[in-house]
Amino acid sequence: MVGVLLLVIGVPVGLLTTVWQDDLGKDDPRFSAHYALGTVGNPTVIPQAMSAPDIPADVVKSGCVGSRTWAHEHGGTDFGTSAIDLQLVGAKDRTVAIRNIRAERIGAPRPPETGTVLGCVSQGIGEVGKIGLDLDSPSPAALVGYAQGEMSYTPYFRDKYHYLENQKPEVFSVTALASEHSYDYVIKIDGSVDGEDRTWTLTAEGGKPFRISGVRTEHSNMLTFGLQTPRTDYRSGGFFGPSRCTTVCTGDDDRQVQQPPGITYPPRPAPSPPRRPAAKTPTLTVAPHDPESVAIAWAVTSYSFDHSDTEADVTTRSARYLTEWLREKRQSYASTTLTEGSPQLQELRAHRGWSEVRAADVMLEKTDDDTPPPLTRQEVRLRVRIQYDFMDEQGWSAAAGKPSKLLFDEYLVTMARQADGTYLVDAYLDAARPTGG
Numbered sequence: 001m002v003g004v005l006l007l008v009i010g011v012p013v014g015l016l017t018t019v020w021q022d023d024l025g026k027d028d029p030r031f032s033a034h035y036a037l038g039t040v041g042n043p044t045v046i047p048q049a050m051s052a053p054d055i056p057a058d059v060v061k062s063g064c065v066g067s068r069t070w071a072h073e074h075g076g077t078d079f080g081t082s083a084i085d086l087q088l089v090g091a092k093d094r095t096v097a098i099r100n101i102r103a104e105r106i107g108a109p110r111p112p113e114t115g116t117v118l119g120c121v122s123q124g125i126g127e128v129g130k131i132g133l134d135l136d137s138p139s140p141a142a143l144v145g146y147a148q149g150e151m152s153y154t155p156y157f158r159d160k161y162h163y164l165e166n167q168k169p170e171v172f173s174v175t176a177l178a179s180e181h182s183y184d185y186v187i188k189i190d191g192s193v194d195g196e197d198r199t200w201t202l203t204a205e206g207g208k209p210f211r212i213s214g215v216r217t218e219h220s221n222m223l224t225f226g227l228q229t230p231r232t233d234y235r236s237g238g239f240f241g242p243s244r245c246t247t248v249c250t251g252d253d254d255r256q257v258q259q260p261p262g263i264t265y266p267p268r269p270a271p272s273p274p275r276r277p278a279a280k281t282p283t284l285t286v287a288p289h290d291p292e293s294v295a296i297a298w299a300v301t302s303y304s305f306d307h308s309d310t311e312a313d314v315t316t317r318s319a320r321y322l323t324e325w326l327r328e329k330r331q332s333y334a335s336t337t338l339t340e341g342s343p344q345l346q347e348l349r350a351h352r353g354w355s356e357v358r359a360a361d362v363m364l365e366k367t368d369d370d371t372p373p374p375l376t377r378q379e380v381r382l383r384v385r386i387q388y389d390f391m392d393e394q395g396w397s398a399a400a401g402k403p404s405k406l407l408f409d410e411y412l413v414t415m416a417r418q419a420d421g422t423y424l425v426d427a428y429l430d431a432a433r434p435t436g437g
Helices: 002-025 057-075 291-301 311-321 324-328 343-350
Strands: 031-037 045-046 081-089 095-108 116-120 131-134 143-145 150-155 163-164 169-177 180-194 194-201 210-212 219-225 229-235 248-250 255-259 354-364 377-391 407-419 422-428
Touching: 031 131, 031 194, 045 057, 057 116, 057 219, 081 210, 095 131, 095 169, 131 143, 131 150, 143 324, 150 248, 169 377, 219 354, 229 291, 291 311, 291 354, 291 407, 291 422, 343 377, 377 422
Parallel strands: 116 219, 131 169
Antiparallel strands: 031 081, 045 116, 081 169, 095 163, 095 180, 143 150, 180 194, 180 210, 219 229, 229 354, 248 255, 354 377, 377 407, 407 422
């Protein structure tokens, strides 16, 4: 009886040994992930206050790509969106199927990061992430991405698998999104090898989790890249935040794409009523050696007031950003809407409302050879644009119903370099109405 058992067992044991040797000789699929290089338009946030002169010249020259790499090297975090490349390589003589790509959050969500946002603008359209991972969602699984960074709510692997070819590398462009919070996360790939279910975990370089910052809702100074020199802007972080489309997305060549039926879209939250600012002048990060930063501070201060303010109040707040001779002229605020008897001021008082700057940006006036002058020269000419609104706590808005949606003013501003290297506004001219200092 024992001999029979040995004989019966001996045959399959030999066969199985051959199978095991074949399995050991087969390759496994190889997966890796890293922050994408060559990405146009990926904003970052650096944990300290910065101005345009703080950015090295070689970083400025390299544009969007260089600004992101430099920010990461200085403790920066991707802001609102994060472009990641996944490289997936199939295995020889094995059937490798991918059925899902998802994010797994590590640790507790954190508030959006503070510091200076480095944004990026480009003349062309940046690389498009064909897969989106929405970290704010309960289950951040792969979503269909469209042109210009729009992410839909349609599952990417809906009713389909993706099969990897024999030892052929494939790159999946993924864009992670975050608005509400900051997250640490890893990327999980669910699939199978020869019919056996597998899950692979991908991390950033050095085995660290990927990181992304949520979007701050308050207005603050930001640096915009992609131009011949970084530009200082003042606006909400939502300007660089993620773009999510619902029932209609924009495809290639500006083509509208209807999302398929059966997709549940997150309900749009009701707009919250405006809140009266705690201070007459919003919190500003002012770099005295950066003429753009000072010009922005002057403009924002001049357009931040409520119904109880007078011209003298606004003059006192904005005068700190002007040269002594311009202060003596007592024309130190930019806004023409605060003039006594102005219909806009009367409307503001009737609603007990306030003026709020939504965005401001500066542009260097170009020289004769069509190049912007350096920001370190003795006199710098800037074009300052301000977008603002009058509103109150009941939801009234002076800009409501207007095609532009916001009130708008533009100034030509001359910045003078002081003995200590700081800058002050030395003259300004209303670009629409040729009056002013």
